[in-house]
Amino acid sequence: MSAQRTVQAGLPPRPLRALAPPRHRPRTLRPGDVAEVAGAVAASGALVWFVYARLLPFSVHVVGIGLSWYALFLLTYALVAWDGHGRVVATDRIMGVVIATAALAAFTPIVAVIGYVVIKGAKVIRPGFFTDNLSVTGPLSAATEGGAVHSIIGTLEQLAIATMISVPLGVLTAIYLSEVKGRLTKPTRLVTDAMTALPSIVAGLFIYSLLILQFHWGFSGFAGSLALAVLMLPTVTIAAEQVLRVVPGGLREASLALGAPHWRTVLSVVLPTARAGLSTAVILGMARVVGETAPMLLTAFGTTTTNTNPFSGIQDDLPLFVFTQIRSSQNTQVQRAWAGALVLLTLVLILFMLARLIGGSRPGKKRRRPSRTPAHSRRVPRAGAGPTTPAPGPTPPDTGPTTKAGPS
Amino acid sequence: MNNTDPASTRPLPPGPPLPPEQPGTAHTATGQPGPAAPGGGTLTATQVSAWFGSNKVLEGVDLDMDAGQVTALIGPSGCGKSTFLRILNRMHELVPTASLAGSVLLDGEDIYGRTLRVTQVRRHIGMVFQKPNPFPAMSIADNVAAGLKLTGTKAANRSELIEESLRRAGLWNEVKGRLRDAAGGLSGGQQQRLCIARSLTVRPDVLLMDEPCSALDPTSTRRIEETIDELRGQVTIVIVTHNMQQAQRVSQRCAFFLAAENEPGRIVESGPTTTIFESPKDSRTSDYVHGRFG
Structure with a gap:
């Protein structure tokens, strides 16, 4: 109202209608x-x-x-x-x-x-937590002494090996279930569904009785990884299959209509389209196993010294670290367990963000992000020369794809 | 029909040459190809029938689609036009329960015969779908060149091929500055022309179009029709359309499909477009093209 008045005072003959109506944001929530x-x-x-x-x-x-x-x-x-x-x-x-x-x-x-x-x-975490292990830390040491580097190494290695085993297997199984389809589709899906409910200690017992007792492998981080892989496989498979199923059928048809063989269609069209979802599937699998303690007790066993070789000798990991520390008698050890839990939590968060970063980037922006700006600024000068330019390679923006075509 | 020139090795002119003026009346109604077809392959369908499970959807279709010409398939919904189109590049068999009878010859060679692999057939006979379906995980340039990658073809002059295909599809000027952007950022009409460009990169002899404009606005539709017109003479085009005016505008020959209730679809009448629209022999054709049913 006050705005209207001042304008009217300045320009008396202008009718009210000519004034632009005041701007406001429509709100559904009233006072x-x-x-x-x-x-x-x-x-x-x-x-x-x-x-x-x-x-x-x-x-x-x-x-x-x-x-x-x-x-x-x-x-x-x-x-x-x-x-x-x-x-x-x-x-x-x-x-x-x-x-x-x-x-x-x-x-x-x-x-x-x-x-x-x-x-x-946060109370007990110090930089030393990431560089020391517990080999010289006794029960009466302060909570800020000692660290979990042996457990962090163990967790990373075991998780990496388990992922490397179960993700290819899981994605291939998902491709079989969603793209290939055969007589074994139904039994495979049934077994995979049932396996998601597999108690984790059973997976540990399986590896323990088969590899450690039967084949005398001895405890090792790798044995633990195998147990984790068994647990990860159904989760990755089911999540990946769901993701592959939502890839529009029109894209498969478009690829086939270009004369592509089936395997090429899956490899070059279906999988890249589902990339973001597949990375989520991987994350789901990792999240499923990263906190597993029970199977690791039977396979990696746990230790207080640093063992960087997952294929030989007992190895620790963060869940085992938390487990052994929190059951200890001294309050300082219990405090250390909380620090281990915090590191585990942070690790999961980092993995999650990493996967989002890898899986979430769109095709137009991927890889050469810095070169986009020059390509855009080139557009203006080229517009004049554009249509009449004969074929010799549509200028620098295309050299990238051209060089890429060579090795592929 | 006697044009047995191996289609895969036939070079296409790099630029879009002027489409030679060939009025539809240059051909007789029996479908014999005219003299000196400039480009594309001749498709001959003989006694084609099709089933989904035990349900017969198409019966005894005979149709010649002449080299370098645009053939329009018209008819009401559910009369088997799309099924027939998908039979022409063996997409029909993707449906697990689908089966068919009859033969389809491309330049005299049976596309369902033992000598041709299904991937070869589809390379020679490309397809553009009703809904624009560019690959969302690829850039514009990668989409155009997808046919090369997907068929394992090495191309030294990849960027030239991309430009040529985009030019032939009438999209070059609009996207030349953002070839690396995601294809999903284009408008619907641009996406559809991108799909046409993508089909053209593998240099097909025949391009099948299944209602390519049904999801587009009038301006984009006109643009696609211009593209079709420019491609005439270079590629044989078979287009399914529900739009009578479009069929009249773009096609030289026309086939009218019709399915009576609970019966498979058949061709009621086929011939030059002007004949079908101006002096059809069958009263049902006349009724349909004048919008009295369907």
Whole structure:
């Protein structure tokens, strides 16, 4: 209004209609709605306080108070909404509140777990945690002494080997299930589905009884990797198959219509299209096994010294580190376990981001990101010479693909 | 039909040459190819029938698709046009329950015979689909050259081939500055022309188009029609369309498919487009092209 007045004062004859209407952002949330929620919270809170603090002769646990407060709030809010807006709006509001509460309830434990680990672990974590092992750290050493480098090395090596074994197998199985399809599709899918429910200790027992007892391999990180690979395989397979299935059939047809053989179509069209999803499948598999303790006890066994060779001798890893430390008698050792858990958590996070980075980049931007800007700036001068330029190679932007065509 | 020149080795002119003016009336209604077909291959379908499981969808289709000409397949939905088109480059057999009878000859050679592999057939007879389907994981340039990679063909002059195909598809000027961008960033009409360019890179003798403009706006449609017109004389084109005006504009010959209720589709009438549209012999053809049913 004030803006209109000042303009009118400057230019009196201009009619009001000529003024541009004021800009605003449409909002669905009105102040009145917020006030209703706040009022309901306050009213139910006051009622709960009155009942428990002034009326009841006994005290109630704080959880009980909270729950009754929530129930009363729902009731109050429903009545307020019903009275003000009718039944349909009231139902909508109550459903919205309940769903938001449910989302919060699901979110809270995750945040709590992560926060708890970070707070407890950060207390004792020092740079030495990433360079030392526990070989000279006794039970009475301070929590900041010693480290988990032997466990970090073990986890990385075991996870890498398990991934290298199970990802090719899993993706190939997924290709068989989704692209090739044969008489074995149904049994394979059935067995894979059943294997996802395989208890991890059974995988450890399998490797233990077959390789360590039967073939006298001895405990090693590699034996642990094999147990992890057994656990990873069904997860990777199922996730990869789901991803391959959502690749549009039109792309397969387009490739086949160009005269491509089936295997080429899968290799050059289906797999690249599903790349982002496949990297998620790999991550899911890794996440499935990175925290496994039970099978590792039976295969890698665990140690306090650094063993960089996964193929020989006992090896530690982070879950084993956490497991052995947290069961120890001294408080310092328990604290060290939290630091190990924090490192494990961070490792998973890094792996997750890495996979997103690899799988998520789009074709137009991939690899030569720096060269994009020059290619764009070249567009302007070329526009004039464009159509008349004869065939000799469409200028620098194309030299990349040309050189790429040679080896492929 | 007697043109047995091995199609794979036939070089195509690098630029788009002027399409020779060949009125549809140069051919007789029996479908004998005219003299001196400039480019493309001749497709001859004889007594083609098709089934999905036990359901017969096409019966006794005879059709000649002359070299370098545009043949339009028209008819209401569900009359077997698309099935027939997919039979022409052996895409029909991708459906597990599909079967067929009859023969299809490309320049006198049976595409279902023992001498030709299915991948060879599809290389010679390309296809453009109803929905634009560029490969999303590839850049524009890689999409155009996908046929080379997918068929394992080595090409020393890859970038020239890309430019030539894009020019022939009428897309070069619009994308020449962003060949490395993702193909998904193009508009629908551009994507469809990219798909045409992609089909052209492997130098097919025949290009099959299954309602290539049905998902596009009028401007893009006109652009694709211009592209088809420029390709005439270089490549044999068979196009399925529901748009009568489009069939009239782009095609020299026309075949009208029709399926009676619970019966397989058949060709009611085929011949030069002008005849089909102006003086059809069959009353059903006349009714259909004048929009009285279908």
